[in-house]
Amino acid sequence: MTEIGEVGAERADEVLAVIHASFADRPALDPPATALDETSRSVADALTAGGGLLAVHDGEPVGTLLFADHGPLLGVRRVGVLPAARRHGVASLLAERAEAVARERGYRGLVLEARAELPRTVAFWEGHGYVQVGRDGPKLRMERLLPVTVTLPKPEDTQAAGRRLGALLRAGDLVILSGDLGAGKTTFTQGLGDGLGVRGPVTSPTFVIARVHPSLNDGPALVHVDAYRLGDAAELDDLDLDTDLDLAVTVVEWGSGLAESLAGDRLEIVLHRAADDVRTLRLTALGARWTDTDLSRLG
Ligand SMILES: Nc1ncnc2c1ncn2[C@@H]1O[C@H](COP(=O)(O)OP(=O)(O)O)[C@@H](O)[C@H]1O
Ligand SMILES: [Mg+2]
Numbered sequence: 001m002t003e004i005g006e007v008g009a010e011r012a013d014e015v016l017a018v019i020h021a022s023f024a025d026r027p028a029l030d031p032p033a034t035a036l037d038e039t040s041r042s043v044a045d046a047l048t049a050g051g052g053l054l055a056v057h058d059g060e061p062v063g064t065l066l067f068a069d070h071g072p073l074l075g076v077r078r079v080g081v082l083p084a085a086r087r088h089g090v091a092s093l094l095a096e097r098a099e100a101v102a103r104e105r106g107y108r109g110l111v112l113e114a115r116a117e118l119p120r121t122v123a124f125w126e127g128h129g130y131v132q133v134g135r136d137g138p139k140l141r142m143e144r145l146l147p148v149t150v151t152l153p154k155p156e157d158t159q160a161a162g163r164r165l166g167a168l169l170r171a172g173d174l175v176i177l178s179g180d181l182g183a184g185k186t187t188f189t190q191g192l193g194d195g196l197g198v199r200g201p202v203t204s205p206t207f208v209i210a211r212v213h214p215s216l217n218d219g220p221a222l223v224h225v226d227a228y229r230l231g232d233a234a235e236l237d238d239l240d241l242d243t244d245l246d247l248a249v250t251v252v253e254w255g256s257g258l259a260e261s262l263a264g265d266r267l268e269i270v271l272h273r274a275a276d277d278v279r280t281l282r283l284t285a286l287g288a289r290w291t292d293t294d295l296s297r298l299g
Contacts, residue, residue, distance in 0.1 A: 022080030109145035150299035159191035166195020178256035179271030
């Protein structure tokens with residue numbers, strides 16, 4: 001049984017021991033990782049400032065990480081699991097708990113640095129929803145923005161959420177909408193067009209695949225795409241959307257699994273209608289474009 005708990009400076013020696021033991025067998029990197037330079041004092045200072053996590057298995061510390069404040073994001077560093085305890089999901093438990101802590105503390109998301117020379121580490125964080133947002137030599141900056149969930153009791157709520165988002169969008173932004181038929185994708189896009197200030201009416205574009213709504217002021221146009229009948233990403237490519245992408249806001253209904261290749265920075269929105277007709281919206285923001293935008297107030 002592995003338990004993960006938040007710890008402070010009183011556990012600095014245990015945290016330090018796990019950091020040293022888990023980083024000691026890593027391949028030599030250039031520039032070298034500095035984890036082995038940590039001391040009881042430096043770890044205690046870090047724990048006092050931001051706290052950390054300690055994973056304990058059968059009473060023995062086996063994994064750890066340290067937190068640090070990075071403005072809107074919670075920084076995560078020194079993620080280590082003892083060699084003997086690897087491949088048992090301890091790192092995943094740490095990653096999940098870090099996300100819960102970020103949520104509890106009111107952060108917008110999490111940020112960490114991963115080394116490009118360690119592709120399995122990079123893949124691990126990608127598997128937990130982190131995307132690369134920057135690079136400094138071999139050091140990759142990876143972020144995970146926390147998904148935002150909104151309950152939508154009435155059609156007007158779906159429109160209002162779209163309107164609030166539309167007001168935050170600018171040229172180059174890509175929104176991928178998914179959800180079953182009737183979930184509210186077009187309703188949401190109507191609100192979004194309103195918030196953006198484009199000429200309507202926004203309707204279901206099923207028979208035209210893509211429709212352009214010009215701005216009513218000096219803002220970007222809205223390109224509204226219905227990818228329902230597109231077979232694959234190549235057919236989406238044929239629409240040449242990328243030529244307009246930088247100048248417009250692009251919203252793709254049924255875009256999941258197809259439109260991701262259009263832009264690394266994007267919003268993925270899933271509209272869901274449960275059996276009891278309760279409707280929800282779940283928004284996931286990907287990429288540096290969204291780090292400094294508060295998307296938590298769409299409801
Ligand atoms: N939050 C909501 N509560 C109840 N009905 C909704 C809500 N949002 C949308 N609807 C209704 O659901 C129907 C289908 O919406 P639509 O936007 O066309 O779905 P989609 O584009 O996903 O197929 C419309 O009649 C719309 O008014
Ligand atoms: Mg529709």
